[in-house]
Amino acid sequence: MSEQDKWCYEVPGKLEVPYRYFAGEFGSKFLVALRDQAKILGCKCPKCGKVFIPPRSNCEQCFVKITDWVEIGPKGKVVSFCVVRYKEPYLPVEPPFVMALIRLKGADSDLTHLLSEVDPAQVKIGMEVEPVFSDSRKASILDIKYFKPAV
């Protein structure tokens, strides 16, 4: 052990810090529409017409400022998915559960969310799904409780 290593001992520890953050102009509008109207909003690029969700302030293709909002979904299709077999402390579900990449009708990007009310073995890419909104919405992405197979 060198003289330098002798004075480089790391102390293991765990730190939990309560915090809040500003969702930003676009994130706030998206979350308030979920909470107050149970509507899913995307934003539309004025140049290329692509609709983004989650909403963003600038188009990733054209680099122009986005100002237009459109209601999208509520139905969509599963683009990809995985079966999660471990507990995620920030999600209100027990494993195994399905996380899906969902392309909502009218959107050009995908939303990642829980997929429920279906046996994980029965989930298919291309499956049509629809949101189930929470009864007590709080301006959180979990105001969409989960998606389920569309009827």
Ligand SMILES: [Zn+2]
């Ligand atoms: Zn664009």
